[in-house]
Amino acid sequence: MSRSADPRADIATERGAVTLQAVTKRYGDQTAVDALSLDIQPGEFLSLLGPSGCGKTTTLRMIAGFEHPDEGDIQISGRSVLGTPAYRRDVNTVFQAYALFPHLTVAENVAYGLQQKRVPKLELRERVAAALEMVQMRGFADRKPTQLSGGQQQRVALARALVNRPAVLLLDEPLGALDRQLREEMQLELKLLQAQLGITFVFVTHDQDEALSMSDRIAVMRDGRIEQLADADTIYARPASAYVAAFVGQQNFFDGVVAPDGAGVDSPRAQLRPATPLSGFAAGDAARAAVRPEFVELSADRPSGNVNIASGDVIGVSHLGEMLQFLVQLDEQTAVLSRRPTPDAPALSVGDRVWATWRPDAVQVFPAGDAAARSGYVPPPTAAQISDP
Amino acid sequence: MRNLRLPGFALAIPAWVWLAVFFIAPVGVVFWYSFGYKPGLFGTHANDKLSLDRYLEVLTPTFFDTFVATMWIALAGTALCLVIGGPVAYWMAVKSPPAWRGLLLALVLVPFWTNFLVRTIGWQVILAPEGWASQAAQAIGLPAFDILYTRAAVLLGVVYNYLPLMILPLYVAFDRVGEPLREASRDLGANRLRTFWRVTLPLARPGIIVGVLLVYIPLMGDYITATVLGGAKGNMVGQMVAAQFQTAQNWALGSAMAVTLILVIVLSAGVVGALLWLVSWPMRRANRLVLGEVGS
Numbered sequence: 001m002s003r004s005a006d007p008r009a010d011i012a013t014e015r016g017a018v019t020l021q022a023v024t025k026r027y028g029d030q031t032a033v034d035a036l037s038l039d040i041q042p043g044e045f046l047s048l049l050g051p052s053g054c055g056k057t058t059t060l061r062m063i064a065g066f067e068h069p070d071e072g073d074i075q076i077s078g079r080s081v082l083g084t085p086a087y088r089r090d091v092n093t094v095f096q097a098y099a100l101f102p103h104l105t106v107a108e109n110v111a112y113g114l115q116q117k118r119v120p121k122l123e124l125r126e127r128v129a130a131a132l133e134m135v136q137m138r139g140f141a142d143r144k145p146t147q148l149s150g151g152q153q154q155r156v157a158l159a160r161a162l163v164n165r166p167a168v169l170l171l172d173e174p175l176g177a178l179d180r181q182l183r184e185e186m187q188l189e190l191k192l193l194q195a196q197l198g199i200t201f202v203f204v205t206h207d208q209d210e211a212l213s214m215s216d217r218i219a220v221m222r223d224g225r226i227e228q229l230a231d232a233d234t235i236y237a238r239p240a241s242a243y244v245a246a247f248v249g250q251q252n253f254f255d256g257v258v259a260p261d262g263a264g265v266d267s268p269r270a271q272l273r274p275a276t277p278l279s280g281f282a283a284g285d286a287a288r289a290a291v292r293p294e295f296v297e298l299s300a301d302r303p304s305g306n307v308n309i310a311s312g313d314v315i316g317v318s319h320l321g322e323m324l325q326f327l328v329q330l331d332e333q334t335a336v337l338s339r340r341p342t343p344d345a346p347a348l349s350v351g352d353r354v355w356a357t358w359r360p361d362a363v364q365v366f367p368a369g370d371a372a373a374r375s376g377y378v379p380p381p382t383a384a385q386i387s388d389p
Numbered sequence: 390m391r392n393l394r395l396p397g398f399a400l401a402i403p404a405w406v407w408l409a410v411f412f413i414a415p416v417g418v419v420f421w422y423s424f425g426y427k428p429g430l431f432g433t434h435a436n437d438k439l440s441l442d443r444y445l446e447v448l449t450p451t452f453f454d455t456f457v458a459t460m461w462i463a464l465a466g467t468a469l470c471l472v473i474g475g476p477v478a479y480w481m482a483v484k485s486p487p488a489w490r491g492l493l494l495a496l497v498l499v500p501f502w503t504n505f506l507v508r509t510i511g512w513q514v515i516l517a518p519e520g521w522a523s524q525a526a527q528a529i530g531l532p533a534f535d536i537l538y539t540r541a542a543v544l545l546g547v548v549y550n551y552l553p554l555m556i557l558p559l560y561v562a563f564d565r566v567g568e569p570l571r572e573a574s575r576d577l578g579a580n581r582l583r584t585f586w587r588v589t590l591p592l593a594r595p596g597i598i599v600g601v602l603l604v605y606i607p608l609m610g611d612y613i614t615a616t617v618l619g620g621a622k623g624n625m626v627g628q629m630v631a632a633q634f635q636t637a638q639n640w641a642l643g644s645a646m647a648v649t650l651i652l653v654i655v656l657s658a659g660v661v662g663a664l665l666w667l668v669s670w671p672m673r674r675a676n677r678l679v680l681g682e683v684g685s
């Protein structure tokens with residue numbers, strides 16, 4: 001392989017790299033994926049995160065070769081695969097419904113891909129046994145898929161894909177059908193496996209916690225495009241838009257206008273001042289400020305200062321285990337959510353009058369008119385709220 | 390209100406009663422008659438003396454030849470229906486635009502809107518020496534052809550009459566395999582042909598067996614198609630059975646023939662099934678995988 005001057009060019013041609021260039025897919029007059037560009041590094045765990053119908057599955061299916069883009073190019077390990085049928089792509093998929101072959105045993109399911117490649121029988125048996133060992137399903141080798149629980153089927157599907165040692169593994173909400181506990185267990189196992197094998201994982205999910213806890217990078221999708229592509233910390237702490245802010249984690253939104261001095265946002269119930277003055281806004285512009293619940297502190301006495309403060313009545317207290325969550329009503333339309341670690345949580349109960357404050361660096365400001373329209377605490381968004389702004 | 394709970398098999402009771410009264414009982418009666426004899430010119434059957442003599446009568450060369458001819462037509466007709474109907478059913482279930490499928494199914498059923506006999510006689514008109522088929526052949530410069538009252542005409546009529554019975558179960562079978570499993574197969578490196586052999590065909594097998602039996606069994610007993618389009622050459626067992634009951638009024642002999650026919654159907658289906666099972670054994674063996682102690 002010849003070395004080019006640009007080091008990034010080498011990474012893009014290494015085995016396991018995936019490049020999408022302005023890929024568009026339309027169904028009739030509906031655009032499922034809209035000029036989407038994405039560079040996935042070899043060995044990376046990348047999540048596609050977004051609400052239902054935003055084009056995650058379509059993107060994955062185009063990489064796998066089940067759908068063909070109307071425009072744009074897809075490269076795997078540095079080669080365009082537009083002309084390569086699915087069965088010759090160096091990619092395997094773990095399907096949402098697993099799609100295990102019901103007439104084959106667990107071992108035969110796992111052996112299927114190796115049989116297609118005409119791997120010698122001895123090697124095949126060893127690789128199948130090792131793959132089943134890896135997902136702790138060795139003891140189930142001779143069962144039929146219908147005799148397995150959902151979690152066990154999921155493991156078999158994983159082994160069936162990984163045994164082929166593909167350059168890229170595509171996973172379409174592989175944990176969607178599992179109960180919460182099993183799901184968290186499998187998240188951990190998947191992440192460990194991926195780190196161990198060094199295979200590129202493209203992981204589709206609409207569960208933000210799953211994406212945050214597992215991914216090297218997250219691509220937050222919206223209407224067939226990528227709204228933000230970054231690591232979990234950045235997505236969480238510095239969302240690129242109110243849409244991303246609302247989709248990942250919970251938010252208290254305050255709608256208002258940019259203050260005359262450009263230092264922050266004035267909303268009816270609070271003046272919000274971020275740590276640094278706003279740039280790219282003019283005084284009087286409609287704007288939306290956001291503060292995450294874990295930054296909102298509550299106290300019964302009025303703290304000093306006039307900004308980043310609001311007062312209201314506690315209307316709800318709930319236990320989240322290690323956190324206590326308070327819902328504070330500022331006025332008829334506006335409520336603020338606060339989450340405090342249980343040991344340091346203030347002793348407040350429903351009906352108490354409180355002051356809510358937050359640090360300037362907890363304030364984020366976005367242009368108005370984006371994402372959910374309500375101000376105050378925005379519940380974990382539903383797909384409908386996000387897809388029709 | 391009290392919650393009335395019926396055991397699960399209760400739902401199947403009407404079907405069982407129906408089967409018992411209208412199928413098992415008549416077959417039992419036929420079986421019983423087959424051991425009797427025809428008492429004189431005007432009697433149809435008597436069972437006061439039981440014997441296997443009627444079965445000896447069945448096994449004469451004439452009957453034997455007709456049995457062989459019937460089986461030939463039935464096997465060839467079933468094979469033709471499978472070869473023609475299989476790809477159609479596969480195309481309908483897998484390749485055709487999903488929005489068309491209801492319409493395509495309805496089209497397959499259209500011939501059933503007309504009476505079986507009328508449909509078959511229709512072919513007589515088409516295949517007659519001065520019929521459309523011959524005229525059309527002459528119009529494009531081919532010699533006139535005359536296949537009416539030949540085995541070819543019988544086979545043609547058989548395929549026409551029985552094709553929907555093959556297509557429908559095969560369609561359901563192919564449809565039930567589902568796109569996700571075929572996609573999984575391709576994802577794992579199998580091209581379309583390999584996917585067909587290793588996923589679609591094994592999973593559709595019950596439906597294929599149903600289709601084959603659904604065509605083969607009635608075909609063994611059918612004589613209308615053969616009589617109308619085959620004339621004297623289209624002599625089938627079903628026709629002989631009917632003749633014994635209706636014309637010769639010898640119900641005992643007719644019953645013995647019917648019982649023999651049933652046995653032949655069951656036996657031949659069993660033999661064909663066993664043959665297919667044997668032929669496919671090497672392939673199944675090659676793909677079987679029992680890990681045993683490997684790697685553990």
Ligand SMILES: Nc1ncnc2c1ncn2[C@@H]1O[C@H](COP(=O)(O)OP(=O)(O)OP(=O)(O)O)[C@@H](O)[C@H]1O
Nearest residue numbers: 027031032050051052053054055056057058059206
């Ligand atoms: N085969 C198809 N025919 C027509 N429209 C389709 C087809 N597949 C997807 N779409 C449309 O394309 C859009 C994107 O669908 P896609 O399945 O990629 O969404 P998704 O992000 O995977 O959603 P979910 O989280 O619900 O699985 C949707 O609006 C969907 O209705």
Ligand SMILES: [Mg+2]
Nearest residue numbers: 056057058172
């Ligand atoms: Mg999807």
